[in-house]
Amino acid sequence: MRTSAAILAGAAGLTALGAGLMPATASAAALSPKAIAAQIVPANQLASFSQIISHESSWNVKATNPSSGAYGLAQALPGSKMASAGSDWRTNPRTQIKWALNYMNTRYGSPNAAWVFWQNHHWY
The missing domain is CATH 4.10.910 (30s ribosomal protein s13; domain 2)
Known part of the structure; x- marks a missing residue:
C-alpha cells in the first residue's frame, strides 16, 4: 500500500x-532537441529558431555539411566554435541550442531577425 x-x-x-x-x-537526455529548445528559446522567438534549425540540420545534433564542414543543429562553421557554450558541443543539443541562440541574438538581434535574413538569403 x-x-x-x-x-x-x-x-x-x-x-x-x-x-x-x-x-x-x-x-535530461530523454528530451528531444525541440523540447530542449522550447525550454531555452523565448516563446516569441521559438518558431523562427525552429525554422532555421529545421532548414539547417533537420534537428540532427551531428549533422555535418560535407562541403564546408559546418556542424550541428545550427551548422556552425567551424563547429568547434560551439565550445564557447560547453565542451560537450559535439553531442549535447542543449549546448548547441544555447550557442545558436547566442549567435542569432549577437549577429541578428534575435531568432526572428535571423529568420527574416535566412528567408532572403537561404543562409544565416
Whole structure:
C-alpha cells in the first residue's frame, strides 16, 4: 500500500510534467532537441529558431555539411566554435541550442531577425 506522502509526491510529479517541467526522475537526455529548445528559446522567438534549425540540420545534433564542414543543429562553421557554450558541443543539443541562440541574438538581434535574413538569403 502506498503512503499518503508517496501519492502526493507522485501527484506533484504529474503536475510538474503537465506544466511542462521536467520531473526530478526524468533524464535530461530523454528530451528531444525541440523540447530542449522550447525550454531555452523565448516563446516569441521559438518558431523562427525552429525554422532555421529545421532548414539547417533537420534537428540532427551531428549533422555535418560535407562541403564546408559546418556542424550541428545550427551548422556552425567551424563547429568547434560551439565550445564557447560547453565542451560537450559535439553531442549535447542543449549546448548547441544555447550557442545558436547566442549567435542569432549577437549577429541578428534575435531568432526572428535571423529568420527574416535566412528567408532572403537561404543562409544565416
